[in-house]
Amino acid sequence: MHAKNISEARKGIGQGVGSSIAWGVNTVIIGVILSRAPFIDTKEAIILAPFVSSFAHDLLSALWLILLMAVKGKIIELLKYMKTRNGLIISLAALFGGPVAMTCYLLGINYIGATYTASLSSLFPGIATLLAFIFLKERIGPRTWLGIVLGITGVVILSYMPTDGSSHHHFILGILLALGSALGWGIEGVICAWGMKGDDADPEIAVSIRQITSALTYAILILPIIHGYSLSFQVVSSGAVWMLVITAFFGATSNVLYYKAIHLIGASRGTALNNIYAAWAIAISVVVFREAISFQLIIGTIIVIVGSFLVSGNLKELVHLVHISSDFESEESKVS
Template identity: 35%
Template sequence: MEALTAMTGHPAATTARNRLFRRYRAWGITVAVLSGMSYGLYSAFMTLGMGLGVWKGWYGEASGLSAFATLFLLSALGAAVTDCCSAVWAVLLAALKGKLGDVPRSWKTRPGLIMTVAAFIGGPLASTCYVLGLQNAGSVVVPLSALCPAIGAILGRVVFRQMLNVRIMAGILICFAASFMIGSTGLTGEAPANLYLGLAFGLLAALGWGIEGCVCGYGTALIDPEVGITIRQITSGLSNLILLVPLFGWIGGADALNMACAAFADGHSIGWFVLAGFCAYFAFMLWYQGNAMCGAALGMACNGAFSFWGPFFIWLVLGVGYGMEGKNMPPIAWLASLVMVCGIFLIAVNPLQLFRREGEGR
């Protein structure tokens, strides 16, 4: 013990320890940023899949689908296919790591049940609203859905009576100012026809994910992250496919069962959904890993950069790669996405403390 104390007290050992800490923290920031990029890729690949093969026919005028089915059923089905693919990835990777047996055991616990409730809010409800927003308003919905940290902070104050200091309130105001900047794109000639409907669904998605973030914090603190994510993705995929899709099919007068079978069997699009599900799984995994390495606050701020990465990859994959029109955002929306990142960062991290820690590490 004395030798260890002497070693850690040695200036060279202290310098090496601080250098190692900075590298570990820097890698954690990189992982958290990659989680936001993965979420952006998930958004791009899912949107691409919903524009190919059988989906292209369903969105066509000759599909015979009602307006309700075209708007709600197809969005719910797109979210369901993506979440089910993500759940398969989660199960396979949990099995490879020898953690699959922990899933049913954890599911029976109180934190597991809390994770299930959170998954239902963030999956069938929020994810479907997110897809509805993407299909109606385009990529401007992505930065708007990134309001979830701001909404989560407000809900934490209301539900859990967590304090909101001046810094957090300033960050919330910045985020909502960015959302108004995005809404102002409707005043330009570049706006989609259903822009405001899509933005409304984007706000609902942010609300759902904000609620999920509040509820899920307790569950993920007591369950292995990989096990918790597997529970989350299975619950989200199956509840969406079994509950929401048939409900919307019944209301819209469409054959939801045959449409679901056709979606999973469509060779033109299913590969992109599988890829989207893979990116969705890793968006969560890298988020949790980054939070553990660099701290939850800084990890959330870095992950929140998906408000920029989402529109960027949608433009890159669909606009540049596939030549689809209308996949770029107006300049003010690009600016708003960067403003949103700044607001999320301010909510999550005190910049003064961050720079002070960097200074201490040196």
């Protein structure tokens, strides 16, 4: 955490909320893309769609970020940072946040839809908070723990589905995949906070490394294994590529704001605020696409979001905890 005053804490919280809005838009557009050609043309395409769309999303997002680095004159700085210890740590975070979490997330959307997947995967702030408490020594009070409990309760409500004849046989698998994305993003938040501990850390460079690493992992490792390049070329030559360019822009924007929030207010609070994307995704689905939602989904999502606000804490407390954390690290340095 690096917020030294109320103004910086407020800025970090604003960035966290902004990242959630961008990711909510991103989520809904991805759901639309996966329901159209060429992702539904054949049975094989339907199976490969989450992997190929995730690769395309992260690759195009990386290109948007490289363009941003070029405009700001940071390309050389980016290349140098990639070789540092912190750069390697960010690359490790990318593996959890990209190939692991993003693939689970898109598979979840494929099986149970954007609204359920967005709501269930929003458990990741609780996971990040627990890991940040254990490994990063972030201070967590009773209010934050209550938020974690509410988040878990909300997920239980969202996950419950009576086993009657109308139940979709992919529902449980979709639930597990959505929770898998929550675990991956929770781990990513903590690792990237670890990689941006220094005062000279640049969240924009960090998230650029994140997206580049994720895209390369898909290109070099995942797509060759699943034979996904054929579908990838079909996507590039289809009209879907322009929707992917748009959603990649929102994805890049969300990730930049998310990493900036983590840098200023810590992994636990940054992930908690980013988590509100579930509400934005549901709101957009209802207003724009007239999608029907259940009372169970509304209640579960509200509980998860309330839990996230509790995790965030208040601004004065946040700045106070930043100073405590800094003093704690200084004492550790003296002892070592």
